Amino acid sequence: MTKRILIIDDEPDIREATQVCLEIAKGWEVLTAGSSSEGLAKAVTEQPDAVLLDVMMPDMDGLMTFEQMQANPATRHIPVILLTAKAQPADQRRYTQLEVAAVITKPYDPLTLADQIAEILD
Secondary structure (H helix, E strand, O other), X not given: OOOEEEEEOOOHHHHHHHHHHHHHHHOOEEXXXXXXXXXXXXXXXXXXXXXXXXXXXXXXXXXXXXXXXXXXXOOOOOOEEEEEOOOOHHHHHHHHHOOOOEEEEOOOOHHHHHHHHHHHHO
């Protein structure tokens, strides 16, 4: 089954590399957003099967974006996977308190990312 994945990340290189990996490895439809506000809008209108959400972004970080998704009945049901370079024990404890589907630490292996995501979602 083809999944629709929304990547919300402010870094164009990461968005593009991740998109290519998911499209080639799984044939998934990948949508991208370069900011939290763009990502929130796309999540509402596109209703993806999952969101890959960068934690560290300007303006509104990924955790605030996740809170807004949880507060909106139109996006509350969408699984969110955090992508983060912040992997200190205190950060990890904070993430486990959230109702995210998973946390994937950057840098991640692009060759195994699609399988990781498929395992999380299935």
